Structures are given as structure tokens and as C-alpha cells.
Amino acid sequence: xxxxxxxxxxxxxxxxxxxxxxxxxxxxxxxxxxxxxxxxxxxxxxxxxxxxxxxxxxxxxxxxxxxxxxxxxxxxxxxxxxxxxxxxxxxxxxxxxxxxxxxxxxxxxxxxxxxxxxxxxxxxx
Amino acid sequence: xxxxxxxxxxxxxxxxxxxxxxxxxxxxxxxxxxxxxxxxxxxxxxxxxxxxxxxxxxxxxxxxxxxxxxxxxxxxxxxxxxxxxxxxxxxxxxxxxxxxxxxxxxxxxxxxxxxxxxxxxxxxxxxxxxxxxxxxxxxxxxxxxxxxxxxxxxxxxxxxxxxxxxxxxxxxxxxxxxxxxxxxxxxxxxxxxxxxxxxxxxxxxxxxxxxxxxxxxxxxxxxxxxxxxxxxxxxxxxxxxxxxxxxxxxxxxxxxxxxxxxxxxxxxxxxxxxxxxxxxxxxxxxxxxxxxxxxxxxxxxxxxxxxxxxxxxxxxxxxxxxxxxxxxxxxxxxxxxxxxxxxxxxxxxxxxxxxxxxxx
Numbered sequence: 001x002x003x004x005x006x007x008x009x010x011x012x013x014x015x016x017x018x019x020x021x022x023x024x025x026x027x028x029x030x031x032x033x034x035x036x037x038x039x040x041x042x043x044x045x046x047x048x049x050x051x052x053x054x055x056x057x058x059x060x061x062x063x064x065x066x067x068x069x070x071x072x073x074x075x076x077x078x079x080x081x082x083x084x085x086x087x088x089x090x091x092x093x094x095x096x097x098x099x100x101x102x103x104x105x106x107x108x109x110x111x112x113x114x115x116x117x118x119x120x121x122x123x124x125x
Numbered sequence: 126x127x128x129x130x131x132x133x134x135x136x137x138x139x140x141x142x143x144x145x146x147x148x149x150x151x152x153x154x155x156x157x158x159x160x161x162x163x164x165x166x167x168x169x170x171x172x173x174x175x176x177x178x179x180x181x182x183x184x185x186x187x188x189x190x191x192x193x194x195x196x197x198x199x200x201x202x203x204x205x206x207x208x209x210x211x212x213x214x215x216x217x218x219x220x221x222x223x224x225x226x227x228x229x230x231x232x233x234x235x236x237x238x239x240x241x242x243x244x245x246x247x248x249x250x251x252x253x254x255x256x257x258x259x260x261x262x263x264x265x266x267x268x269x270x271x272x273x274x275x276x277x278x279x280x281x282x283x284x285x286x287x288x289x290x291x292x293x294x295x296x297x298x299x300x301x302x303x304x305x306x307x308x309x310x311x312x313x314x315x316x317x318x319x320x321x322x323x324x325x326x327x328x329x330x331x332x333x334x335x336x337x338x339x340x341x342x343x344x345x346x347x348x349x350x351x352x353x354x355x356x357x358x359x360x361x362x363x364x365x366x367x368x369x370x371x372x373x374x375x376x377x378x379x380x381x382x383x384x385x386x387x388x389x390x391x392x393x394x395x396x397x398x399x400x401x402x403x404x405x406x407x408x409x410x411x412x413x414x415x416x417x418x419x420x421x422x423x424x425x426x427x428x429x430x431x432x433x434x435x436x437x438x439x440x441x442x443x444x445x446x447x448x449x450x451x452x453x454x455x456x457x458x459x460x461x462x463x464x465x466x467x468x469x470x471x472x473x474x475x476x477x478x479x480x481x482x483x484x485x
Contacts, residue, residue, distance in 0.1 A: 037162045037439040040418050060418050062161040063349055
């Protein structure tokens, strides 16, 4: 199970890369593994404004539907629309080509460190 | 307190193979090994091996065994030859469905294979409704392991480990024989839309047969792939398409109902009436026209009106399209919407099955 050191995490198994005022969000290796083959991704609209804790989309595997939550509020400035045709990127490269959205934010987020996230995963299994 | 989950005789094999295990009908069952899509494709193109030992087995013995089964199931089992099996529904008096089962006619008894989740309810229903007959209804569920070997290469793989002449077993026929030295019922049946066999084995003998078939090239496949395969093949799953509020006619399995059966069966009058007066709802297969995947329980709408409910839905690995089954009002035509997270997404009815194998 990969939990990169340079990212932050949520209890609902998203990862966040904070760079200045932009947050890139995806789902973790653990999350994609639990879901299984991802076959569908529902993305938010560009320019939409969402609040911290809101659902901004869904990821579906053959068996399950999973909501995506953002830990920070802001405006959607980019979506990974390549996932519409190739949702399996989330399985193959969850921290790279499988990124889901970028949002512009001015909020301070309450995020988990890699070590804290590892504990969350351990407690669940 | 939660009840301890039961394990099948193949539990250690699943662990060894790194399966993801889930609670299914009180059993710790493999939902997937490598991945649902890969397992699904293995069954369509080669051969997959499923552990379905959680299924229940009821055996009817005694002078009135046939009369008892006739009373309980919708098919005329008097028309089954020894060595032949038939898919049937079991109904309540009002036509609602208790279970869908396979009846095997053997030399001296009837073996009725029931869904794991319905085992307790079924046995009670079977016994309660045959008390006046000279029949013993034995629950042999724990005395049988059940493997399903499914796919175009199933016959070739199995023939290497059995002396039984598999090419002579037609669909829905079975023989008793040896598989890799283990006594088995070898049945040409399945739940995937592919050719294949189901093997009823002793719990002790099952693990070696499982290992032998895996070594020969069968791909272990879990309940996840079993569900996508049966859905593509347009087959019902109890609890989804069938339940106490749905008759077999409504669920589209009228082929398993012999309304003209001479020995009356429980629910026959209600089904005859529904057949005359018209269905109260009907099962349709559909494909999504818009983006999204329909799931069990989603509403089917026509304009502002709710006209039905999705019973099963997935992204079909074979067709690479979102497909589903729904129970809808009888007047609904071929175009409707599926409400996905409050969004009406267009869908269109298509003929069933979604997938039909090429017969070689």
C-alpha cells in the first residue's frame, strides 16, 4: 500500500496536494484497492464552488458507488476529464494520472499527515 | 452479538489466493481475487472456477417425494427424466416468489438447490406445506461443496480429470461420476451465460478438485464476476429481480412456470389470474443512453412520474456499456429515465439477454 510522504490525506480516503492556493485531490491507493476496478467517474463542473466537506463527485467500481468529498472549500479550476474515457487510471496511478480535480482555495484545511492516514487505514482493516 | 460467519470447505484456498472475502448470506465468501473485470473476461473467453458451496441443498425422499416437489415448484417436474434438471420458481399462494431453485431428478429422490440467503425460509416452507405427505425433506446443505467451472474451455479442462463422457451431457443434464478421484454430481448448468459445469462434491474432496482445476488453468472467480456475468446473461437474482412481492411472470421467468400443470402448485391460481388479467409490473432490460450507471434501488421515471425501480445495474465488462434490469409499470414503453443522484438520465429498453454466447 502506497502512502506518499509529500501528500496530505482525509479520513474518507482522499489525498490532497497543496501548492500555494491550489489543492489537487484524488483518492488513495487504499481507496482504489478497496473499490476494485473503477468503471465510472462523475466530475464536477468547472467553475463550480464547493464547501469544505461537500461531495463533489462519485467514483464507481463494478460493484460500488463511492462519493468524493473535499476537505477544503473553493472553486473548481480544473477537472481530469481524461477519466471519463479512462477511469482505470484511478486504479493504475491513483496519485499521478488518476488525480481528479484541482480547486482554488484560501482555506486552511484540517488534513491528516501520511503517518496519521496510515493509522486510519490500519484501524479499518 | 453478531453470529460467527460460516466458511466453505474452500476457505483455505481463497485465503491462499489472496481473495477479498465478504459476508454473503452468513458465509465468508470470495467477492474477487485479481479483479472482477479480469475474472469476468476469463469466464467469457477461457474458464473460470467459482466456489458456490454456500448454496443450499434440500433432498426430497420417500413415496410422495415427487408429489411434494410438484406441489412446491412452478415447473412440471413429472416431465423431467432421471438425470435431468429444471429451473423453477417456488411461490406463495399469492404468486409472490419464495425462491428460484434448480430441481435435479435422481433415481430415487429429488435434489433441490436453493439460494443460500433463503435456505432457512425455504426449508420451513417446504416442510410446512408437505406435512400431509409421506416425504422426508432433508437439509443436506452442509454435506455438499459446490464448484462451478464455467467458460468455453470448461469441458476441455474438466475432461482431463474425469472419466465421465462430458460431451454426452447436454445442458441441464447431469451424471454421477468421479472427478479427480472424488465422487461428484457433474451437471451441465451454470449462472454465467457460458457453457460449463457445476460439480457437487463432498466437503472433504472439494479442495483437491479445486486445486487440480486451478493448476490445469481455470481462473478462480468470485461472486463479483458471478453477478456481472449473470446480469449480462439476463438471469434473475433473488432479492433483486425476484422477491415475495414479485411473481415469476413479472420477473420474466414465465418459461419456468407451467401454468397448465395438472398437479396443482402453490401460487398456481394467482399466476393463472395474473396471466389472464395482465401483469402488474414487468421486467425490462435497458442500456443507459446518458452518462451514469444504474444501480439496484434507483427509480425509473417517465417525465415527472416514478414508473418503476432498478433491480440490478452495472457497467457490462463485455459490452463496455452501462446496463440494467428494472421492474416497471406494464404500460412503460422503450424510453425512460433512471434517476441517478436526483438526475434523470435517459435509458432505453433492449431485448434480453444482453449477452448471448456463440454456440460452436
